[in-house]
Amino acid sequence: MIELKNVSKWYGSYQVLTDCSARIGRGEVVVVCGPSGSGKSTLIKTINALEPIQSGEIWVDRVPLHDPHTNLPKLRAHVGMVFQHFELFPHLSVTENLTIAQIKVLGRTADEAKQRGLKMLDRVGLIAHKDKFPGQLSGGQQQRVAIARALSMDPIVMLFDEPTSALDPEMVGEVLDVMVGLAQEGMTMMCVTHEMGFARKVASRVIFMDVGGKILEDCSKDDFFNHPEARQSRTKEFLNKIL
Ligand code: ADP
Ligand code: MG
Numbered sequence: 001m002i003e004l005k006n007v008s009k010w011y012g013s014y015q016v017l018t019d020c021s022a023r024i025g026r027g028e029v030v031v032v033c034g035p036s037g038s039g040k041s042t043l044i045k046t047i048n049a050l051e052p053i054q055s056g057e058i059w060v061d062r063v064p065l066h067d068p069h070t071n072l073p074k075l076r077a078h079v080g081m082v083f084q085h086f087e088l089f090p091h092l093s094v095t096e097n098l099t100i101a102q103i104k105v106l107g108r109t110a111d112e113a114k115q116r117g118l119k120m121l122d123r124v125g126l127i128a129h130k131d132k133f134p135g136q137l138s139g140g141q142q143q144r145v146a147i148a149r150a151l152s153m154d155p156i157v158m159l160f161d162e163p164t165s166a167l168d169p170e171m172v173g174e175v176l177d178v179m180v181g182l183a184q185e186g187m188t189m190m191c192v193t194h195e196m197g198f199a200r201k202v203a204s205r206v207i208f209m210d211v212g213g214k215i216l217e218d219c220s221k222d223d224f225f226n227h228p229e230a231r232q233s234r235t236k237e238f239l240n241k242i243l
Contacts, residue, residue, distance in 0.1 A: 001024055001025060001026045001028070001060070001061055001156065001157055001188045002022075002023070002024040002047055002058075002059070002060055002157060002188070002190065003022075003023050003024075003057075003058070003059040004020055004021055004022045004023075004043075004046075004047075004056065004057075004058050005021050005056055005057040005058070006019050006020075006021055006055065006056040006057070007019070007020040007021070007043075007046060007053050007055070007056030007057070007058060008020070008053065008054060008055045008056055008213075009039075009042060009046065009051065009052075009053045009054055009213070010054055015212060015213060016039045016042050016213045017039050017042055017043060017046070017053070017213035018212050018213045018214045019056075019214070020039075020043060020056070020213065020214070020215050021056075021215070022207060022215060022218055024157075024188060024190060025188075026188055027186045027187070027188055028188060028189075028204040028205065029183045029187075029188075029189045029191065029202050029203050029204050030189070030190045030191070030203065030204060030205045030206070030207060031191050031192075031193060031198070031199040031203040031205070031206045031207070032044070032190065032191065032192045032193075032206075032207045032208075032209060033192070033193065033194055033196075033199075033206065033207070033208055033209070033238070033242075034208050034209035034210055034216075034238065035210065035211060035238060037211060038209040038210055038211050038212075038213065038214075039209055039212075039213030040161070040192040040209055041161050041162075041192065042213065043209070043213070044081075044159050044161050044190060044192055045161075046058060046065075047060060047065075047079065047157075047159060047190065048076055048079045048081055048159060049065045049072045049075070049076060050076075050081075053066075060075060060079060060156075060157065061075075061156050061157075063075055073105070077101075077105045077106060077153055078153060078154060078155050078156045078157075079155060079156070079157055079159060080150030080151065080153060080155030080157070080158040080159065081150065081158075081159045081160075081161070082143070082146050082147055082150055082158065082159070082160045082161070082163050083146070083161050083162075083163070084161060084162045084163065084165055084166045085166055086134070086139075086142045086143050086145070086146045087146065088134040088142055088145060088146060088149070089134070090133065090134050090135060091133075092133070092134075093130070093131055093132065093133055094121065094126070094129055094130050094131065094132055094133070094134070094137075094145055095114060095117060095118065095121075095130045095131065097134070097145060097149055098113075098114075098117030098118070098120065098121060098145070098148060098149050098152050099113035099114055099117045099152070101149070101152075101153060102116060102117065102152055102153060105153070106153065106154075113152070116152050117148070117149075117152045118130060120148035120149075120151040120152045121145070121148045123148065123151070124144040124145070124147055124148045124178050125144065125174075125178075126141060126144055126145060126148070129141065129145075138171060139166065139167045139168060139171055140167055140168075140170075140171025140172070140174045140175055141174075143163055143164070143167065143171075143175045144174065144175060144178055146163075147163075147175070147178055147179075147182075151182075155187075156188065157187075157188040157189070157190070158182065158187055158188070158189045158190075159189075159190050159191075160179065160189065160190070160191040160192065160193065161192045162192050162193060162194075163175055163179070163191070163193065164176060164193065164195060165193075165194070172195070176195060176197075176198050179191070179198065179202075180198065180201055180202055183202035184202065194242050196225075196239075196242065196243060199221065199224075199225075200221065200225060203221045203224075204220070204221065205218060205219060205220055205221065205224075206218075206219060206220075206221060206224040206225075208224075208232075208234075208235045208238070210234050216232050216234055216235060217231065217232055217235055
């Protein structure tokens, strides 16, 4: 579903991604972790072509992002992204947040968009809040709306960038529960997160990134958690800090 081949990126002279290669098959859940500044957010944004790369190749659902003929807006519409800070439109109601991109980007009618949006809102357990504004919801609820919004676009893959790290601890669980549900239903997911409980529960693989934007490890969940002796020393050091 996603293939990265020798992807490198620089900001000026600073190399933020170094020769990153990875493949994510349909239905796989890949957790990306690593220290702050190691390029996790940048990597995930390249998959949505939100960040250009200077060398390497990226395919999403067999569509090459590096090909100038690729219709990037069309592809992007079906790559769901959920960010740390929700990024809901504060001046629009929950329902309007769920429908606006379906109408403007996918060309759905207002009725179709509303039907789909409310179905997804129900799925994240928030149908009772459909007429509220984001500011009237808790952080955990806003993040669940953001997930419902992404799902309303019929994504072929969902990308999460630290979706729970801006939340109060008591709200982390409700967001992770939604993500676990998605994973168990077979959604292809790439999640930057340090929630190792989530990784243990649903990850197919864990990628560890280190400073300089290098993929230091890419291994099965079992190898990652159960064979510490095989881990690189940098990974062990990091895991000791967060576990
Ligand atoms: P992470 O998500 O792992 O914390 P990021 O991908 O956000 O890492 O950033 C990786 C590195 O790139 C950091 O050193 C950051 O300061 C730098 N960086 C990120 N965005 C920009 C930018 N727009 N211009 C210059 N440097 C940037
Ligand atoms: Mg980040």
